[in-house]
Amino acid sequence: AQTVTQSQPEMSVQEAETVTLSCTYDTSESDYYLFWYKQPPSRQMILVIRQEAYKQQNATENRFSVNFQKAAKSFSLKISDSQLGDAAMYFCAYRSALETSGSRLTFGEGTQLTVNP
Amino acid sequence: GAVVSQHPSRVICKSGTSVKIECRSLDFQATTMFWYRQFPKQSLMLMATSNEGSKATYEQGVEKDKFLINHASLTLSTLTVTSAHPEDSSFYICSAPRAQGSTEAFFGQGTRLTVV
Numbered sequence: 001a002q003t004v005t006q007s008q009p010e011m012s013v014q015e016a017e018t019v020t021l022s023c024t025y026d027t028s029e030s031d032y033y034l035f036w037y038k039q040p041p042s043r044q045m046i047l048v049i050r051q052e053a054y055k056q057q058n059a060t061e062n063r064f065s066v067n068f069q070k071a072a073k074s075f076s077l078k079i080s081d082s083q084l085g086d087a088a089m090y091f092c093a094y095r096s097a098l099e100t101s102g103s104r105l106t107f108g109e110g111t112q113l114t115v116n117p
Numbered sequence: 118g119a120v121v122s123q124h125p126s127r128v129i130c131k132s133g134t135s136v137k138i139e140c141r142s143l144d145f146q147a148t149t150m151f152w153y154r155q156f157p158k159q160s161l162m163l164m165a166t167s168n169e170g171s172k173a174t175y176e177q178g179v180e181k182d183k184f185l186i187n188h189a190s191l192t193l194s195t196l197t198v199t200s201a202h203p204e205d206s207s208f209y210i211c212s213a214p215r216a217q218g219s220t221e222a223f224f225g226q227g228t229r230l231t232v233v
Binding site for chain 2 (some may be wrong): 033042043044045047050051091095104105106107108109110112
């Protein structure tokens with residue numbers, strides 16, 4: 001079974017600064033997908049960024065980028081120019097490429113991000 | 118974009134009663150839907166996979182007789198918490214893939230269940 005670990009229960013950052021959230025995972029599979037989801041106080045899960053394991057290039061979405069290290073099984077999220085609206089719980093998630101029935105996800109424990117004005 | 122609608126957003130029920138939570142895909146068909154449970158300040162734990170036209174697949178440790186799942190159509194899955202107890206109080210979230218085999222998952226707004 002796959003596991004996802006987020007070792008930072010809480011992180012804080014000053015507005016406009018950069019913060020990196022850590023995530024490691026364990027799998028014996030070679031093909032899979034990794035995600036970062038944001039859960040604001042509304043509890044609605046919002047996809048932040050997605051990475052395909054077969055792609056060496058790190059995914060980027062505007063101010064959000066990842067550092068994907070496949071050999072190290074590490075998948076960190078960097079948020080640049082942090083904004084107050086970025087404050088939320090962030091979850092790292094894993095999905096096997098073998099899961100043909102849909103989007104079965106394994107989540108990490110989450111990191112609560114606080115953005116200070 | 119695709120939307121998954123979950124209802125109700127909040128429900129309070131008495132111990133021993135049952136409560137039904139609905140998860141609908143609004144502009145796409147979902148042959149599979151997933152039900153997660155989230156305790157305060159904790160992660161989402163998959164409870165079961167709901168399959169249209171067939172039995173749900175439950176994760177280890179999840180009581181299938183307590184958490185009844187019905188996927189009656191391609192746009193609706195329901196989770197019924199039967200004989201609810203205070204320890205069933207939690208946040209329940211459903212999700213559905215955009216299409217069969219899609220890597221993109223859409224989540225419902227979640228349901229906060231409080232059993233008193």
